[in-house]
Amino acid sequence: MHIRVINPNTTSGMTETIAEAAQRIASPGTRITATQPDSGPVSIEGHFDEAISAVGVLEEVLAGEREGADAYVIACFGDPGLMAARELTRAPVIGIAEAAFHMATLISTRFSVVTTLGRTGIIAEHLLDQYGFAHHCRRVRAAEIPVLDLEANGDAALTRIIDECRRARDEDGIGAIVLGCGGMADLRETISDEVGLPVVEGVTAAVKLAEALVGLRLGTSKHGDLAFPRPKAFTGRFAHLSDLTPGS
Amino acid sequence: MHIRVINPNTTSGMTETIAEAAQRIASPGTRITATQPDSGPVSIEGHFDEAISAVGVLEEVLAGEREGADAYVIACFGDPGLMAARELTRAPVIGIAEAAFHMATLISTRFSVVTTLGRTGIIAEHLLDQYGFAHHCRRVRAAEIPVLDLEANGDAALTRIIDECRRARDEDGIGAIVLGCGGMADLRETISDEVGLPVVEGVTAAVKLAEALVGLRLGTSKHGDLAFPRPKAFTGRFAHLSDLTPGS
Amino acid sequence: MHIRVINPNTTSGMTETIAEAAQRIASPGTRITATQPDSGPVSIEGHFDEAISAVGVLEEVLAGEREGADAYVIACFGDPGLMAARELTRAPVIGIAEAAFHMATLISTRFSVVTTLGRTGIIAEHLLDQYGFAHHCRRVRAAEIPVLDLEANGDAALTRIIDECRRARDEDGIGAIVLGCGGMADLRETISDEVGLPVVEGVTAAVKLAEALVGLRLGTSKHGDLAFPRPKAFTGRFAHLSDLTPGS
Amino acid sequence: MHIRVINPNTTSGMTETIAEAAQRIASPGTRITATQPDSGPVSIEGHFDEAISAVGVLEEVLAGEREGADAYVIACFGDPGLMAARELTRAPVIGIAEAAFHMATLISTRFSVVTTLGRTGIIAEHLLDQYGFAHHCRRVRAAEIPVLDLEANGDAALTRIIDECRRARDEDGIGAIVLGCGGMADLRETISDEVGLPVVEGVTAAVKLAEALVGLRLGTSKHGDLAFPRPKAFTGRFAHLSDLTPGS
Amino acid sequence: MHIRVINPNTTSGMTETIAEAAQRIASPGTRITATQPDSGPVSIEGHFDEAISAVGVLEEVLAGEREGADAYVIACFGDPGLMAARELTRAPVIGIAEAAFHMATLISTRFSVVTTLGRTGIIAEHLLDQYGFAHHCRRVRAAEIPVLDLEANGDAALTRIIDECRRARDEDGIGAIVLGCGGMADLRETISDEVGLPVVEGVTAAVKLAEALVGLRLGTSKHGDLAFPRPKAFTGRFAHLSDLTPGS
Amino acid sequence: MHIRVINPNTTSGMTETIAEAAQRIASPGTRITATQPDSGPVSIEGHFDEAISAVGVLEEVLAGEREGADAYVIACFGDPGLMAARELTRAPVIGIAEAAFHMATLISTRFSVVTTLGRTGIIAEHLLDQYGFAHHCRRVRAAEIPVLDLEANGDAALTRIIDECRRARDEDGIGAIVLGCGGMADLRETISDEVGLPVVEGVTAAVKLAEALVGLRLGTSKHGDLAFPRPKAFTGRFAHLSDLTPGS
Structure with missing residues (x-):
């Protein structure tokens, strides 16, 4: 099984973090290819x-189709x-946000x-509403760290995240914490150990959900509103997207 | 990994149907034990x-705890x-209803x-509301077959289910169908072939979700409202449930 | 009229507390029978x-049917x-939770x-959602008292409940308080006096709702999903539930 | 107990219909006064x-306060x-709409x-939303009869209502029907007999709920947003409403 | 264009405040007539x-119809x-509440x-629910000022409102503030300057929405539930409302 | 006032249709610039x-910022x-979908x-949910016309749209119709005349809402989650988006 x-x-450093976390959690027969757009x-x-x-995400999916990927994970919250x-x-x-929400509701x-x-x-609130999980989420909290500080300034960032998770545990009446950034893919176990609650992280959750769906031979429905795009002209920089026939 | x-x-015939469907979908390293209450x-x-x-479900979970099960599936919709x-x-x-709902929203x-x-x-409507999927479900339909007819009268039952699935496909504006009974665990592929839509079945979906969670080392949160029951006396026929210490 | x-x-002490509260609130023509399961x-x-x-609740209803009860109250929140x-x-x-919710929305x-x-x-949150009252409830609060302390340690328990009710009154922007345990059936007036708000208690509310429905000659609909159970075999300890014909 | x-x-004919239905359903100790505004x-x-x-409703409540009414029913849907x-x-x-909705959810x-x-x-849809019952109501149907035809043209009106109730029973997947007009107060039993489902009517439901609340000694909360109106000047035709002190 | x-x-002083705010925001071709009921x-x-x-509002609309108003604003929150x-x-x-809610969701x-x-x-909560904006509103706050203090005691009132707006800005995670009283029509700019957030006020918002609808030649639908009232007799003080034919 | x-x-033909509809509805002092991405x-x-x-939409907004546009309309449903x-x-x-939804709820x-x-x-359903209008919309209907047929095959397309609007009018219990495509900007009056209901079209609605907001001096809040993007590097084809300082 090949999961892209x-x-x-x-940021390639973040791609590596994600790749490692994904590969570590994957089943023996699963090959992970981690990619990032060039633009x-x-x-x-x-x-x-x-x-x-x-745009880059979609081009990476098209590239994956040419390579015959069996499933895709979009690794941004x-x-x-x-x-x-x-x-x-x-x-x-x-998506890693949806994956994390699904898994969190199964254990809490x-x-x-x-x-x-x-x-x-x-953004998280809009997704919680659209996916149906708004009611299960007590609160969306922020550690107020810029995303790239997770790499550049990892120890300080981790401390702030753990502090915020502790406040969530003590104040929110919850059973689990969802980490809200793909760049936290490697922090799950550390945080869970520190905080004493199950911590759900999206990259790892999404890899396992992808494996589960492939195992079930369930793929995206092509009946109705997720059918292949209607072939048509794209102009200018996007001319290469014209008359896609991804399902052929 | 041992999934109970x-x-x-x-009805042991139904347990067998479920066991076979579960085992067939399970990953190589997964051992399935299918059980049923005696009462x-x-x-x-x-x-x-x-x-x-x-009651029987809960006693089967307690039995599983003694045997060291890694995950449980409750195989009734x-x-x-x-x-x-x-x-x-x-x-x-x-639960197989929640499993099927989760998977269906990932592909449609x-x-x-x-x-x-x-x-x-x-019952399905109450669960859709509680889990957050009410908005994703267009309609709950019934083929009007008694559950045991799935065994006793399999061909006629299958015909009626396929007919109802076709109506769902043609009238409901949907991308996928969820089969609403554990006794349909072996019918997924046949129905999907006949109807031309992805068909999600709960037993198989739940086995793969259980594998995914175990793979993630995520288990039921013991922080908050799913903590172990407070030990206490039970009387009469249920005296054997007194002072459970399942987490010890 | 006979309300079971x-x-x-x-716990028979709690049954007595409930019985007294129910009898005290009942109309002259109403006979209360308070029961508890033996298991x-x-x-x-x-x-x-x-x-x-x-299980015990359902067996008590079956017993009530043999005795010709006119209505039932389930006295746990x-x-x-x-x-x-x-x-x-x-x-x-x-149910006493639903009864209390209904009454509270009529006065606040x-x-x-x-x-x-x-x-x-x-559990209260799930019921509020299912019954439609989630929007009317500002907050579910807990006094953090084990249920049996209401009996064993009544004065201390009462103090904690009153303290929590005062916080609800001062912080929640509410017009009424719902007591969330059948064991508080005798505390309604004391708490209301102390807190200065209408206090709705479920056992008493349910008795009056039961009287109202009987007075209206309205009973549980047997059309649709609350129809009598389909007769069938039960095995083992539950064999006595086989082929029930409660409506005959 | 005095219920106004x-x-x-x-329309005094409708007041009489309502009065008779209310009195017939009332408990022995309950005195019903049925009134209507003069304007x-x-x-x-x-x-x-x-x-x-x-306006007339509110003046009738003020009149009731002077007479010491124990409860009020507003008999328009x-x-x-x-x-x-x-x-x-x-x-x-x-209100009779809320009363009917509450009772209907207790039996179906x-x-x-x-x-x-x-x-x-x-109007019914807005109330269902505000009260929390939108989810419990499958459909709001109309027999397309002007209200006063219930009096002037009673047999034809009844036929149309029964026809619509039968369609509701056969098409809506329901357990009970709510009659949506105070002028139908006397039709409940006839319709229920014809249609074979529990039929909930608001005037009768409201009388029994009022008796229940008075029996519980629960009245409208004066803490918060249902407190007595702030005394103030009213001008012109409404000068008589100035500086009300209804709670004094 | 004539907006009533x-x-x-x-209170005529408040009508003047509203009139001035409305006229100041109106487009050159728009004539504002500000009125108040006499009762x-x-x-x-x-x-x-x-x-x-x-009642007064409705009579003012009827008066406006005789004068040929092009749109109406109801200037109470x-x-x-x-x-x-x-x-x-x-x-x-x-309505000015709905106007303010609509505009606030377009900029935040x-x-x-x-x-x-x-x-x-x-009242604001009920409107937010009915209009669909409940999810967009973080919190309904009160400065605890009687309405007429906005006139009689303007400076102190303004200070309290600004203080509450600052708390909203700092605690609620919002992008805009809605002022919840027609009597605040002249305070919008001062408050926005002090608080540093967009402040939406209903009178001004409603005037611009009315201009927009008139410009679109969109008026209240007469198809369905907002059709003209069915002509009928009104009695007593309201006899002048009998057999209205407002659309003729 | 300059609205972009x-x-x-x-498709430039569609841009022209939109431009004409926008200019025709605009107030005298409003200048419309209609643009389209080159890619x-x-x-x-x-x-x-x-x-x-x-991507093109966002680049057009950035271009508008350089030209000092006062408001923007995104003319796709x-x-x-x-x-x-x-x-x-x-x-x-x-956005034209939100504009049409807002206006439709003000007249029906x-x-x-x-x-x-x-x-x-x-897509419409997701927007209705996010904006809060799901409850106000009875049904999302499709005439099953490819978008460009509105131009290439206008008469046949119009006939199908009118037919679907008539079905909406007769079956849905509605007061107004929302046209769900920017390419229908010129069809509003024809359809309204044929169908006899108010018809709301998004381009025209959005122009008037934009005028209203500019008239109110209300712009997008820069407090909180709609603040200017954090300046950062973009790579590859999107390098020109690096370190945007749109608010400077």
Whole structure:
């Protein structure tokens, strides 16, 4: 089984972190390819970054189709381009936010999210609503760390995240914590040990959900609104997307 | 990995159907033990049957704890005793209704449920609400087959289910169908072939979700409202449940 | 009119407290029979206790049917077995949580619940959602008292409950308080006097709702999903539940 | 116990119908006074009629306060002036729409409303949302009868209502029907007999709920947003409402 | 274009404040007529005041119809009589609460309301629910100022409002503030300057929405539940409302 | 006042249709600039087209900022890039779907959407949920016309749209219809005349809402989650987006 894990930002250090976490959690028969777009933002910290990053995500899915990937993971907590990516393939496509939410509701009745910056909280709230998990999430919290500080300034960032997780544990009436950034893929066990609660991290959760769906031979439905895009002309820089026939 | 799949009713033929479907879908390293209570209803077709069946489910979880099971699947579409079962163990416990709902939302934006009897639809509706998936489900449909007819009268039952699935496909604006009964565990592929849509079945979905959670080393949170039951006296027929110390 | 008030736990002292409160509030023509199962937990403090207690509740309803009860009250705040009990009878069946919620919304626009242990709050939340009252409830609070302390340690328990009710009054922006445990059936007036707000208690509320429904000649609908259970075999310890014909 | 039943329209024939239904259902110790405003619309068939009728309702509550009423029923299915009326008294005030919805959810899991004119359906929908019962109501149906035809043209009206109730029973997947007009107060038993489902009617339901609340010594909360109106000047035709001190 | 701005209370000073704010924001071609009922409460601070004020609002709309108004604004934050007013005219009718909510969601993802008295918060909550904006509003706050203090005691009132707005800005995670009283129509810019957030005020918002709808030639739908009232007799003080034919 | 109307697809004929409709509805002092990206899909008929089109939308907003636009309209019914666009400017940014929904709720209590292709209905449903209007929309309908047929095959397309609008009027219990495609900007009056209901079209609605917000001096909040993007490096094709300082 070949799972293509797409880091939507263009910071290779983060792609490596994600790749390692994904590979470590994968089953023996699973091959992980972690990729990143060559064009796009170095980190995703708001709606604008996310909208631009979606182009790279989609091109990575198209590349994966040519290579015959069996499943895709979109490894940014805003799940950028998720619905669009699903149109491009019969394979399952999993966002790490949705993956984490799903897993958290299976092991607890209520959870909180701990993310990087407060301004991205609204993205998590919109996803919680759309996916149906708003009621299960007590609170979206931010440690107020820029995303790249997870790499550049890892120890200080980890301390702040753990502090915020402790506050979530003590104040929110929850059973589990969801980590709200792909860049935290390697922190799950450390944080869980420190905080004493199950900690759900999206990259690892998404890899296992992708394996589960492939194992079930369930892929993205091509009946209805996730069918392949209608072939059509794209102009200018996006002319290479014209008349896609991804399902052929 | 040892997954204990609990058929909440006492019909051994159905336990076998479930066991075979579970084993067939399981990963190489996974051992499936399919069990059924010795006491309880031969089929579950309403709130009363379900309430009684929960006792057997819980005793099967306690038995599993003694044997060191790594995860549990509750293989009836009403997820009887799910929250209570989670209190009894650190292992993940997955209901087949929730499993099917989760998987269906990962491959489609909207799904319909096709279940056995109309009177059980309300149970599915309550679960859809509690889990957060009400918005993703267009309609809960019934083929109006008694549960045991799936065994006794398999061909006729299958025909009716396929007919109802076709109506769901043509009228509901959906991308996937969820089969609403544990006794349909062996019908998924046939129905999907006939209907031309992804068909999600709960037993198989739950086995893969259980494997995923065990792979993630995520188990039921013991922080908060799914903590082990407070030890206490039980009287009469239930005296053997007194002062449980399942986590010790 | 004969109302059978079922204490779902097996502590006779609590049954007496409930019986007295029920009888005191009943109309002159109403006869109260308070019962408790002979088998089950001595108190109900979580999902597991509740699931086991449902068996006793249902058997008490079946006993009531043989005696010709006109209505049933399930006197535990989690309303254990409520839907299942409704399948067994044409008479009305009222849970004390739902009764309290209904009454509270008739005298205030927003209320808070004050219950015993925090871990049972999730049960109240699930019921508020299912019944439609989530929006009317500002907060589910716990005094963190084990249920049996209401009997064993009454004065200290009462003090803690009153303290929590005062916090609800001062912080929650509410017009009424709902007491979240059947064991508080005798505390309503004392608490209301101390706190200065209407206090709604479920046992008393349920008795009056039961009288109202009987007075209206409205009983549980037998059309649709609360129809009598389909007759079938039960095995083992539950063989006595086989082929019930409660409506005959 | 003295319950003041207020018919919000000014048609005395309808007040009599309501009075008879209320008295017939009342407990022996309950005295019913049925009143109607001297000013207002002869029937209520939309938002405008309802807004004007609220003035008369409120004046009738003030009159009731002078007479020492123990509870109030507002006998129009739009519950006109309900929140305002609650500000005027410590007694319980019950709208017939809310009363019917509450009772219907206690005897069934899903109900439909059958009302007079389609244009009033939106009023019922708004109330279902505000009270929390939207999810329990499958459909608001109209027999398309002007309200006063219930009096002037009773047999034809009854036939149409019964036809619509039968459609509700056969198409909506419900357990009970709610009659959506105060003028149907005398039709409940006939319709129930014809249709074979429990039929909930608001005037009768409200009388029994009022008795229940008085029996519980629960009245409208004066803590918070249903407190007595702040005394102030009213001008012109409404000068008599100046500096009300209803609670004194 | 002629917009009739109706102050639902009878305090002429407030009508003047509203008129000036409305005229100042209006486009060059827009004529504002600000009116107030001759009968009704001098301020609106609860459900009762609001119910009585609706009569005056509706009579002012009828007067506007005789004068050929192109649009109406109801200038009290509870939007009294809004649905009823819409029945009376083909012109658009805008409530200032709804106007402010609409505009706030176009410039921010989440807002808080700052109103006068806590007891009116429930009215705002009911409107947020009915209009669909509950999810966009973080919190309804009150400065605890009687409405007429906005006139009699303006500086002190302004200070308290600004203080509450600052708390909203610092604690609520919002992007904009909605002022919750028509009497604050002249305070918008001062508060916005002091608080540093966009501040949305309903009178000004409603005038611009009314201009927008008139510019689009969109008026209140007369198809369905906002059609003209059915002509009928009104009795007593309201006889002048009999057999209205507002659309003729 | 200068409003930049951005057609997110690259079909200049559609840009012209939109420009004409926008200019015709604009107030005398309003200058409309209609633009389209040079790169992107020729029509938007699903999630993938929409995700790619967002890049062009955002670049058009950045161009508008350099030219000093006072407001922006995103003229595709999926509101592509709306939240991201808001981050880039202090000016208001209005999507045509949200504009149409807002206006429809001001003139009716319930509306239906008539869009081009059924597969885009899910996009409308997601927006209705996010904006809060799901409850106001009875049904999302599709005429099943490819978007470019609105231009290439206008008469046949119009006939199908009118037919679907008539079905909406007759079956859905609505007061208004929302047209679900920017390419229908010139059809509003024809359809309204044929169907006899108010018809709300998004381009025209958005222009008037933009004028209203500019008139109110209300722009996108820069406090919180719509603040300017954090400056950062973008790589590759998107390097020109590095270190944006749009607010400087």
